[in-house]
Amino acid sequence: MNQSKRYLDIVRDIRDMIRQEKIKPGDRIPSERELAETMQVGRSTLREALRSLELLGLIETRRGEGTFLSDHRNQKLVEVLSTFVLQDNQSHEDVWETRLLHEVAAIQAICRNEAASQMKVWESLRLRLEDESFLREDFVRELMVLSGNRLSLKIWFLLKQYSGNPYDGTVSSEEIGSMNDILAAIERQDADTAIHGFKAWSEWLQKERIRNGNDS
Amino acid sequence: MNQSKRYLDIVRDIRDMIRQEKIKPGDRIPSERELAETMQVGRSTLREALRSLELLGLIETRRGEGTFLSDHRNQKLVEVLSTFVLQDNQSHEDVWETRLLHEVAAIQAICRNEAASQMKVWESLRLRLEDESFLREDFVRELMVLSGNRLSLKIWFLLKQYSGNPYDGTVSSEEIGSMNDILAAIERQDADTAIHGFKAWSEWLQKERIRNGNDS
DNA sequence: AGGATATGAGTGGCCAGACCACTTTCAAAA
DNA sequence: TTTTGAAAGTGGTCTGGCCACTCATATCCT
Numbered sequence: 001m002n003q004s005k006r007y008l009d010i011v012r013d014i015r016d017m018i019r020q021e022k023i024k025p026g027d028r029i030p031s032e033r034e035l036a037e038t039m040q041v042g043r044s045t046l047r048e049a050l051r052s053l054e055l056l057g058l059i060e061t062r063r064g065e066g067t068f069l070s071d072h073r074n075q076k077l078v079e080v081l082s083t084f085v086l087q088d089n090q091s092h093e094d095v096w097e098t099r100l101l102h103e104v105a106a107i108q109a110i111c112r113n114e115a116a117s118q119m120k121v122w123e124s125l126r127l128r129l130e131d132e133s134f135l136r137e138d139f140v141r142e143l144m145v146l147s148g149n150r151l152s153l154k155i156w157f158l159l160k161q162y163s164g165n166p167y168d169g170t171v172s173s174e175e176i177g178s179m180n181d182i183l184a185a186i187e188r189q190d191a192d193t194a195i196h197g198f199k200a201w202s203e204w205l206q207k208e209r210i211r212n213g214n215d216s
Numbered sequence: 217m218n219q220s221k222r223y224l225d226i227v228r229d230i231r232d233m234i235r236q237e238k239i240k241p242g243d244r245i246p247s248e249r250e251l252a253e254t255m256q257v258g259r260s261t262l263r264e265a266l267r268s269l270e271l272l273g274l275i276e277t278r279r280g281e282g283t284f285l286s287d288h289r290n291q292k293l294v295e296v297l298s299t300f301v302l303q304d305n306q307s308h309e310d311v312w313e314t315r316l317l318h319e320v321a322a323i324q325a326i327c328r329n330e331a332a333s334q335m336k337v338w339e340s341l342r343l344r345l346e347d348e349s350f351l352r353e354d355f356v357r358e359l360m361v362l363s364g365n366r367l368s369l370k371i372w373f374l375l376k377q378y379s380g381n382p383y384d385g386t387v388s389s390e391e392i393g394s395m396n397d398i399l400a401a402i403e404r405q406d407a408d409t410a411i412h413g414f415k416a417w418s419e420w421l422q423k424e425r426i427r428n429g430n431d432s
Numbered sequence: 433a434g435g436a437t438a439t440g441a442g443t444g445g446c447c448a449g450a451c452c453a454c455t456t457t458c459a460a461a462a
Numbered sequence: 463t464t465t466t467g468a469a470a471g472t473g474g475t476c477t478g479g480c481c482a483c484t485c486a487t488a489t490c491c492t
Contacts, residue, residue: 006445007267007445031472032472033471043448043449044447044448045445047264049267050473051264051268052271054268055224055227055271056272061473061474062472062473063453063454063472063473064454064455064472065455065471065472066455066471066472066473094366094368097367098365101317101318101321105317105320149310149313150310151307151310152310221474222475247442247443249442258476258477259476259477260475260477263444266444277444278443278483279444279484280442280443280484281443281483282443282484
């Protein structure tokens with residue numbers, strides 16, 4: 001029968017409880033002693049289940065206060081994924097390529113979405129470009145956010161770190177031109193041109209990094 | 217200093233131990249009592265760490281035998297996370313979209329690579345299509361593998377599970393036509409047509425699943 | 433001698449009870 | 463009214479114990 005692995009049952013029970021009691025992210029769930037009592041299990045067994053859920057980022061515990069439903073949803077999800085995915089043999093090239101893949105897809109998604117293409121964001125972005133302290137990363141992150149795919153954003157964020165923060169530094173005067181071109185293309189929903197420009201910028205950046213001897 | 221969260225240290229220590237001792241998947245790791253002794257922690261605390269690792273699919277425990285390094289990761293991980301994390305529709309949509317994103321990119325990469333487009337794989341794939349027991353998933357996985365990006369492959373594999381194994385089942389006679397079209401387009405390196413066909417197939421599949429009432 | 437059986441050591445699964453460290457609360461003291 | 467401090471509640475950890483299971487070994491019966 002369903003022998004052994006009681007802590008897995010507890011994981012399921014906790015999930016059901018959260019559903020039924022309509023506990024929202026950020027809410028506090030009953031204390032360990034209380035849960036152990038109602039579920040008729042020892043506290044240490046219950047803790048095994050809670051610790052598992054915590055490592056997954058599903059709950060959050062604060063000593064002296066209690067246990068709370070985590071509100072970061074797929075925040076930790078991606079972190080967990082990264083420990084699986086990026087633990088070995090990831091050639092730098094794969095990381096680079098995959099990151100670019102997400103960026104291109106983001107631009108494509110923005111261009112497809114009429115509303116996104118015509119937002120005021122672009123104006124303000126263009127203005128901020130003139131600022132000497134405008135970070136390259138801010139530019140790309142803005143694109144990722146505006147794509148609307150939060151999961152892709154999280155994955156991108158991780159990949160960016162694994163590829164040694166390729167967008168480190170501020171936008172130089174040489175780059176402003178091509179970045180303006182990219183923005184213009186997006187505004188008129190010309191995905192091909194925008195992507196082409198972006199890829200060109202990305203490659204230029206990569207060579208620049210190599211020339212300056214930046215490493216991962 | 218490093219207060220609280222001792223079990224996290226243990227997780228790290230165990231991982232390091234596995235690395236140093238060169239323990240391979242399937243190998244047995246020391247017993248709980250032994251580990252607790254050498255790490256100078258209580259057995260229950262150690263167990264919290266082990267249970268966490270087990271839920272992640274990194275280890276496997278068999279009562280009466282011992283604890284072993286798991287070779288097939290993410291098993292319960294996906295199960296648990298998909299029920300906890302992916303509650304809202306936005307997340308489901310994001311997962312679906314991101315998976316498709318990787319698939320499309322794979323096709324594009326294959327088409328760009330002249331050598332890959334002209335491999336014999338396509339012939340054998342076309343033959344296997346005729347087989348009644350040919351799994352949809354095999355088809356897509358083949359594409360992902362041939363793209364050459366192993367990182368993307370891994371991410372895809374996880375996302376596939378999170379979106380409820382969208383390619384479950386065998387290829388039906390209705391689908392063979394469009395799949396052959398996709399293969400043909402790839403062979404002549406016509407990325408646009410291949411992708412267009414693939415997306416159409418993917419959407420058709422999604423509707424089919426909804427009609428049959430498949431869930432998570 | 434050979435096969436079936438009992439035994440004991442080792443292992444994970446689970447529990448009860450005990451401290452400790454920390455946070456919050458609220459009543460008593462200033 | 464403000465400050466203080468004691469108590470209650472919570473997670474963090476350890477100890478020691480018992481149970482259920484596996485496996486290798488020794489033992490017994492044929």
